[in-house]
Structures are given as C-alpha cells and as structure tokens.
Amino acid sequence: MVVKARAPRLELKGISKRFPGVVANDHVSFGVPAGAIHALLGENGAGKSTLVKIIYGVQQADEGEIVFDGERVQIASPREARALGIGMVFQHFSLFEAMTVLENIALGMDEPPPRRELEMRVREVLDTYGLSLDPYRHVHTLSVGERQRIEIVRALLQQPKLLIMDEPTSVLTPQEVEQLFTTLRRLASEGCSILYISHKLHEIKALCQSATIMRGGKVVATCDPGEESARSMAEMMIGGSLKDLSDKSNCTYGDDRFVVASLSAPGEPPFGTSLKEVSFAVRSGEIFGIAGVAGNGQNELLAVVSGENQRGVSGSIRLDGAELSRLSVGARRRAGLASSPEERNGHAAVPAMSLADNAILSARSRMGLASGGVIRAKAARDYAAKVIDAFSVKATGPGAAAGSLSGGNLQKFVMGREIMQNPAVLVVSQPTWGVDAGAASFIRQAMIDLAAKGAAVVVVSQDLDELLELCDRLAVINEGRLSEPMDVKGISIERVGLLMGGIHGSGEGAEPEEARAPATGRVKQPEPAL
C-alpha cells in the first residue's frame, strides 16, 4: 500500500452482462486499490463468477469499461489478462493427477521456460512465500491444499498485480486456511491487489479490508468487513433477515439406530482412498457429522454404506440391529436407508431425465412408484410434484429435465426426494454444496426435522461450519480412517483441523503437525453459516 495509495489498481465502471433470460451483471462498478485485499461477496447466482470471468477475459462484458492501473483496457482472453498482470486461482483446479507438480505448472503456462529454469523459478516463489511443495511429487499424492498451492504458484510465476481467488478455502483445513491467509497478506503487502471471492464471512472479516456485496447481478452494498458482523453481511447478501435453525437443545436421543462397525473397503483404482476400519454409531434423533478434506474416503464411504460398492467390503452396517452389509441397494432402501451422494448430476440424478423419472430412480419401492415391475407414471409425477412443492424447487413441473434445474434447485429436489420417503437413516454427502443461503438453511432445517421424527442422520461435509451448526457429534475422516466422535458442544476447532490435516496435509519437509502455529482469526462459535 505504499505506491499510489489512492489510485485504484482495478476499476470497474458500469459492467453489464446479459445471458438469455438473465442479467448476470447489471451496471457493476467498484474499485480495488493497489495492495488491498478486497472481498466480493454474494450468494450463488449473484453474478460474482461472471464478473471475475469478465475481468479475467474468459467472457466479454456487453457494456461498461475496465480500467487497470489507470488505463482503459479491453481484455479479450485470459492470455491478455495474464499479460496485463491479472492472475486467477479457480475454485476447481485444472490439474493432471498422473503428472508432477512441475509438469502441471509448465502445462498451464503460455510460454513455459526450459524445465531447469522453471524449476528454479518455482522454487524461488515457494521460498519467497514460504509455501511447501515438492515440484517432483505427482499430483495424485497431494492433498487438496497442496494442489491449490500449485495453482497459486502458477499465478505467482506471472508476477501478478491483481490476483483473483475464487472460493479458495472451500476445501481447506483450518490450518491450511491460515497458511493461505499468511501468503495472501504477504502478497498484498508487496503491492499486489487481491480480489477475494467467498461466502465465508468470518474469513472475510479476518482477511479483507473492504468488501463489495452483490445480489441478483447488482452491487447492493460496499462495506468494511471489520465493522460489520457476519450476520449483517449475510443479510445484505440475501436481502432479508436470516432465519435461525430451530433449536435442537431440547431434543431427545433414542437408542443406537445406525451402527457401522469396522467397515473396510478397497479404494477405486487408480487414485481412490480405501476405507480402514470405519466405525460409528448414530442414535435415533441424532445428526452425526463426518468432516474431512475432499478425497479422504468420503465418496467411498457413501458408496459402501448405500450398497453401490460391495466389492471387497468387510465389516458391518446395522439398522435397528438388522445387518445391511450383504443387501443390495434396493433392499437397503426398503429397509429404510436413504442416501444422497455428493455429485448430483449423473449420480444422484439423471440430467437427461425428467424429475418424475428421477423420482422413480430412488423412491420407487418406498413410495410405490412401481409395482410388479411396471412403472406407475402418475404416482411418479405426483410424488415429484409433492417434492417440488414441499421443497419449493424452482422447476416447470415434474416433466422438467433434471439437467435444466440450477444446481441448488436440483439439490433441493434430490434431498426432498430422499427426506420425503421418511427414511429411518439418511446418509448425505455435501447436502448444501453450491446451494444458496436460503435453500441451504431450508435443507438443513429439513434434516433437523427428519431427525426430530426419530431418524438417524449422517452428514458428510467439507464445510466445517455447516457441521458445527447442524450436528450433535462429529468425527473426522482422513485417508479413509475415521476419528473418534466428538461432541460438537465445546469442540476444539484446532483439534478438528489437525485431524482433518492428518499426516496427509503436510508436504515433505514441513514441520510436524503438532508444532504448527495455532490457528488464529477463527471463531470458536459457529456464525450463521452460508
């Protein structure tokens, strides 16, 4: 913040972008000073991603102008953006798992230098910013946090003047988040501006000096995150007051309803994680959380519990004492076990099929949508319509193709389809991933209500805030091993973070986990999660 403190590094003036039927950006204007960390806040669909794609040259604005370092610029492609000094770290990494870190970095460059020179420059960047990463490790052996570091190094090699970070912490452990923040603060102190996109408000409070809040494609507010509460910012984002989830403190737990004991299973080749002696028990009326960084066996656990994967599985899965582990997917459903995997498109739902057909997919036996092998089309349409209605899914009706729904709406439909079958056990992965705040709190409330009716609910999520808000107890999965369950009341975030990192999170040469600096800037009590 030394150089030209007043002159904005980036200034947007009246940026508009229309897609058929939607105005994604409606005369968006704001500026980011040099050396500032500026937050761009908003719900899903608020237009944040479209805006940064325009800044990064992936898309072109219909109207408005971009001023960079005092000059009006046209950014026609990401290449031109990089030439100007704009770097971006995407939420979804584009990395080749079977290649090394260095190879991946070279592949992402416009004109990669010779390998030796590149390695030198990579090591220089790693040293300068205190990032630990081995250039010769294969990507599939890296944790998500380390993979993100590759993307960051990629961006830093271009010596950016503006770095755009799109939801960078959604897959990191609390300790990794703290490390990332250190890097970002350091970058900012050297004069690089950072445009930080997130919906995690406590992070924005900890990191950013200013914030622009978007809703429905428009800038609705600009604020200083330090002076706002997380709740007030959340309410600006959703444009209304936030509804609290109903209190769970007076609910009663029954007996153990869903018991998983010593469950082991081989991982999917080539890079799958095997499950190792996973055990947990969930009582009737209880919501049990499984935290962990992506790729630590969550998907494998879901597939084994639902019955989709039965190869090489050992251990037991009991529902009200009845053994399920030898039963088919259909038989488990009939016994009362409902599940919803992380990926909606193509796993929990068939995009090309109608919602009515997608109701048949997993609700046919419990809801009588087929009898004697014959589909009851009307019953399927009625059930789909009921789900659409009860979960306020925005769709043209039961005949709408699942693929035509937005991610959040499809998730509401999928969750509604499972919850309205009134299962004895519900196992879900990432129930609110990519879902806007209103819908997320609706889905969470539905799970609380289901538990209140006596069901046992298991929530697998990478969003620790969500688990802290929702669950009674939680355990952490790391490299296919599940930790001892912990009561959420009085839980130590630090301990959860360390468990999430496991030995997996430390790169070669990093100090042992326990010796790491304690995470700071992290609130112990969950804020209204979004």
Place this chain on the structure above:
Amino acid sequence: MMLAAPVIAVALTLLVGAVLFTLLGHDGLGAIFEIFVKPLFNPYRWQDLLVKAAPLAIIAIGLAIGFRANVWNIGAEGQYILGGLAGTGVALATLDMTGSWILPLMLAAGILGGMAWATIPAALKTALGVNEILSSLMLNYVAIQILYYLMRGPWKDPMGFNFPQTAMFSSDQTLPMVVPGTLIHLGVPLAAAVALTAFLLMARTVTGFQMKVVGLAPKAAAFGGFGAASTVWIAMLVGGGLAGFAGILEAAGPFGQMVPQFPTGYGYTAIIVAFLGRLNPLGILLAALVLALTYVGGESAQTTIGLPSAATGVFQAMMLFFLLATDILVRYRLVSGRAAPLGAPASKSEAETAAGGKGKAVAA
C-alpha cells in the same frame, strides 16, 4: 435435430453414392434410382421389402435395448444362426410328426438358442470383465463353423444327393403366409408385434427404465439400485433371444430348411438399422424398411444395370458412417482456432445458472 440426423444421413448416402458410382464408370444416378426408387413403385417388390425388413427389425430391436444401456452386442449374426439351428433341431426331431404345436416349439427353441449363444459373452463380461464387443463378434465365426459342421455332417439330408443341407421342413414346420398368394409370412406381423411390445416395455417397466438409466448415467443407475451385471445379462439375453427368434423365423419362413447359405449378414446390418432407427423400436421398423430397400434394390440393380453385388454393402456402410458423422455434428459444432488455455474452463456453477444451463459447445 436428433430425428433429422437419420434423414440427413440417408440423403448424403444417396448423394455420395451417386458421385462414387459415376466415378467408377457406372451410371451413378441410374444406380440410385434402381436401388432406392424403383422398388418403391413395383408392388411386387413391396412384399420383398417386408420379408427382408422383418428379421432386420426383430434383431435390431433386441440390439437397441442393449445399446441403450451401453452393452455392445455385436454377436447378433451368431445368435441368429444358433437360433436358426436350435429351431431346425426341433424340426428335424419332429419331421415325422404332425400338429400345430410343432411350429411354436420351434420358435421357442429359436429364441432359447439365440439366448444360449449370448450367455457366453454375458458370462465372460460379468465374471471376468471380458469386452463383450470382441467376445460376441468372435463367436459369430464359431457359429458359422457349427452351422457348416451340422450341414455337412449329422444334419445332412440323407435323401439330399449329398448336398450340404437339411431336409425340407414339413408344412407344420413352416411359417404360414398371412397374405395368401404372396411371400408375406407370419414373421412380418410378428416383427410389428415385437416392436410394439418392446416400445411399451421400454416405456412402462422398471427394466426398461433401468436400461435407459444405465445408458444415460451409469453412476446414477448404481445409485438407483440397478446392478451392472443384471444390465449386461438383460441386454445380452434380450438381444440374443430376439436374434435367435429372427433366425428361426427365416429358417422356417423363406428358407424352409437349413442351408450353409443361411447367414446373410442380417446380424450386422441390424446394427445399422438400430442406429438409423434411433434405438427406438418404432423408428427401427422404419429403418428396417430403408435397409431392406438396399437389399431388394441392390439385387435388382445387379440384373438391370449390372451393378456389382458389393454395391449393397457399400450403401449400407455409407449409411452408418454418415449417420455417426451427422450425429456428432448435431451434438457438437466445429470451432476453429486454438484450444482454450488451461484454467479457462472456469467454475461451472454460476456461469451455468446464468447462461441457462447451456454448455458452450454442447447443444444437444
């Protein structure tokens, strides 16, 4: 546009066919006219068309059910032969008997024969993960050898002057004509019935649903409780059974006995029929007529304008290639220029909601 693709493919076949045969020194336009137009104006040829279309349709319907579920049974030719042989076995065993029970028994044996042959690739696939394309295709050649062996050995007609063929079937063992005085036998209405039944089963039953889901989204199928093994078994048994059914209908119909010339490539042509008919049983009826036209017209073009017999095969193959090509171009569009740089395909959630869920290059 998905329905326009077959029409475009047929039109391109005609166009390129005309050019090709002109370049080869034939009368290109005349050849097209002889093959694709003239039979349509000759009522006598209509019955030929129906008789050729019936087995094509029956086999293609069976294959299409599997193709829907990404089970690639290329062994219909062998299953067709084994179906014909199984039915023939029943016929030879009942040669001296009479009764209306014989023909249904032969038809049932035909279906079972085709199914039995299809169990081999199905079992290999489910137990050992053997690719069903290769195993089912290779079994076609085994089936032909079995046919040759039986014709020249145990099943040779003792009164047949040492010709490698079976005895003629009795009247209780041959298909009755449904239109007296023509060649239109019972197999023709049966083909229509098979199409209608298949259409209803695919639309209304959980099994039909299963085949569609497996083809569209295999992981969702597993989530829905549809096992991969059961899908392979259903697809192979239905495909094999219907191919076998077509086989015995041909043996007990136009052939009236079993001969070494029994395999005529219907099992392969039916693959083209299945795709041209958009894997839809009713569309397949129409597509079967188009392919039957290439057989009927191709035969008459040999005599009238001296076109080589390979012309039929050339037209059929062109039709498949053009169909595959148009399908690709209907789904994707060509974009010139440099590939997008790494990192450009950005986070999809917001862009897709904003753009109404439409991908950039995919417009299907």
